[in-house]
Amino acid sequence: xxxxxxxxxxxxxxxxxxxxxxxxxxxxxxxxxxxxxxxAQATLTAGESQRVFGRLIEYARRAKGWSVEQLAxxxxxxxxxIVDIERHEQAVPQPRTVYQLANVLGLPPRRLVEVAGLAxxxxxxNVAALRFAARSEPTARxxxxxxxxxxxxxxxxxxxxxxxx
Amino acid sequence: MSNDSIVQIIxxxxxxxxxxxxxxxxxxQDLLIVEREWIADRTDILHELLDKGVARENWPQSxxxxxxxxxxxxxxxxxxxxxxxxxxxxxxxxxxxxxxYVARLGADRGQPLIYIDYIETAxxxxxxxxxxxxxxxxxxxxxxxxxxxxxxxxxxxxxxxGLHALPQAEVFYQQACQMTPLGHDAAKQNLLYFExxxxxxxxxxxxxxxx
Numbered sequence: 361x362x363x364x365x366x367x368x369x370x371x372x373x374x375x376x377x378x379x380x381x382x383x384x385x386x387x388x389x390x391x392x393x394x395x396x397x398x399x400a401q402a403t404l405t406a407g408e409s410q411r412v413f414g415r416l417i418e419y420a421r422r423a424k425g426w427s428v429e430q431l432a433x434x435x436x437x438x439x440x441x442i443v444d445i446e447r448h449e450q451a452v453p454q455p456r457t458v459y460q461l462a463n464v465l466g467l468p469p470r471r472l473v474e475v476a477g478l479a480x481x482x483x484x485x486n487v488a489a490l491r492f493a494a495r496s497e498p499t500a501r502x503x504x505x506x507x508x509x510x511x512x513x514x515x516x517x518x519x520x521x522x523x524x525x
Numbered sequence: 526m527s528n529d530s531i532v533q534i535i536x537x538x539x540x541x542x543x544x545x546x547x548x549x550x551x552x553x554q555d556l557l558i559v560e561r562e563w564i565a566d567r568t569d570i571l572h573e574l575l576d577k578g579v580a581r582e583n584w585p586q587s588x589x590x591x592x593x594x595x596x597x598x599x600x601x602x603x604x605x606x607x608x609x610x611x612x613x614x615x616x617x618x619x620x621x622x623x624x625x626y627v628a629r630l631g632a633d634r635g636q637p638l639i640y641i642d643y644i645e646t647a648x649x650x651x652x653x654x655x656x657x658x659x660x661x662x663x664x665x666x667x668x669x670x671x672x673x674x675x676x677x678x679x680x681x682x683x684x685x686x687g688l689h690a691l692p693q694a695e696v697f698y699q700q701a702c703q704m705t706p707l708g709h710d711a712a713k714q715n716l717l718y719f720e721x722x723x724x725x726x727x728x729x730x731x732x733x734x735x736x
Contacts (some may be wrong), residue, residue, distance in 0.1 A: 370544060372533070374732075374733055375533070375534075375535065375542075375667060376535070376664075377669035378664060379535055379663040379664035379667060381697055381700065382664065382666050382667060382697060383663060384697075385693055385694055385697045386583070386585060386586070386653075386665035386693035386694075387585050387586050387691055387693040387694050388644060388694045388698075389585075389587035389588055389590070389643075389644060389690075389693070389694055390641050390644040390645075390688045390690055390694065391587070391590070391643035391645070391689070391697075393645070409709065422695075423598075429623065451574070452706070452708035453707070454614030467704075474668075477706075477709055477716065478708070478717075479695050479696075479706065480692035480695060481710070481716055484581070485534060
């Protein structure tokens with residue numbers, strides 16, 4: 361194998377930094393052939409993520425007694441964006457939006473990113489999210505049952521952030 | 526292999542930089558050699574994982590891949606294979622496609638991009654602490670990713686990249702490669718889809734001092 365047309369060498373500092381980032385992950389693999397190994401780790405579909413995330417944000421807002429407008433102001437997000445999220449009309453939220461919402465609503469950012477469909481959720485988060493989705497209904501005020509569902513879900517998210525993987 | 530060039534990868538044992546060949550135009554028959562080289566290491570790793578009782582969720586998620594099965598795809602006009610060879614062994618391989626994929630992200634929506642179909646580093650390079658594997662070389666995945674960004678620019682796609690990452694690799698593509706996650710894709714085994722926009726690619730080129 362001959363080597364011709366040598367091109368600019370990647371900067372060594374860059375390569376060291378990137379290699380560290382590679383090592384911080386278990387894999388850098390891209391592709392779709394690993395489905396058999398992923399079988400035990402079923403994730404929320406895009407539509408489910410959208411629904412669960414929207415419902416969670418709505419509940420968290422109502423639990424604080426905030427209007428959509430108040431939440432928009434606190435989080436520095438357009439009102440329309442929050443409406444779209446709560447109505448599940450936004451395909452995938454921007455990462456910034458998720459972090460802003462996590463901050464003002466007191467939810468763990470890393471886990472909220474998973475619920476929003478911007479990272480693959482850990483199994484416990486996945487199960488809790490599906491359970492939450494099954495038990496929640498949109499109404500003006502949180503009923504005791506809804507509050508219980510909401511609090512249970514948040515408990516899992518916080519637990520996974522504190523000591524979980 | 527007139528398009529080959531010399532790159533450097535890092536030897537884990539002493540941190541030294543080692544010359545390697547970046548092979549452009551990987552052929553289907555090369556993938557047969559890749560699989561022949563890698564299958565023994567995969568099998569050893571699998572046995573070790575089973576012997577040590579490592580939880581399945583901690584196994585390398587590309588453990589069951591088979592590059593031989595991908596060989597026919599390399600005959601497609603839009604497909605391109607790149608690989609890194611060092612010490613006469615394949616250390617990593619990537620397959621990209623220049624059609625029919627288009628960007629989904631913001632201002633780039635509808636514009637062509639380079640889609641990374643597969644990237645994998647050789648199993649001998651995987652650090653797996655649970656079974657005492659330290660890996661031989663590192664930095665290979667980053668080099669291959671960067672070549673895809675360059676390829677995108679050379680094709681006139683301004684560095685735009687799309688890919689579906691395995692869950693274990695999501696953090697790498699989002700944080701180190703600064704790609705944007707755009708949600709799980711039911712059409713692709715529900716893997717998370719990422720894109721690198723033209724603007725993000727420009728920032729990467731600037732950070733590397735390549736204008």
